[in-house]
Amino acid sequence: MAKTQVEQAIETDEAIAMTWINQQLETFAKKDRSIQNDIQPVIEQLQQGELPGDQIPGVGYLLIQQYLF
Numbered sequence: 001m002a003k004t005q006v007e008q009a010i011e012t013d014e015a016i017a018m019t020w021i022n023q024q025l026e027t028f029a030k031k032d033r034s035i036q037n038d039i040q041p042v043i044e045q046l047q048q049g050e051l052p053g054d055q056i057p058g059v060g061y062l063l064i065q066q067y068l069f
Contacts, residue, residue, distance in 0.1 A: 042066055
């Protein structure tokens with residue numbers, strides 16, 4: 001079954017977000033070597049479809065803020 005344009009756009013946005021997150025993790029890892037362990041529970045929640053943290057209202061799209069420390 002062919003994917004709709006919306007499904008394709010979501011997959012593209014997710015790939016862009018993950019690329020950005022991975023770049024940020026590499027930068028942070030230079031300063032804090034335990035960052036991967038610190039955020040692993042959040043990554044697992046996201047992979048399971050959960051949205052941890054607090055939704056930020058009024059920005060026009062889904063934005064979640066999660067404090068790790």
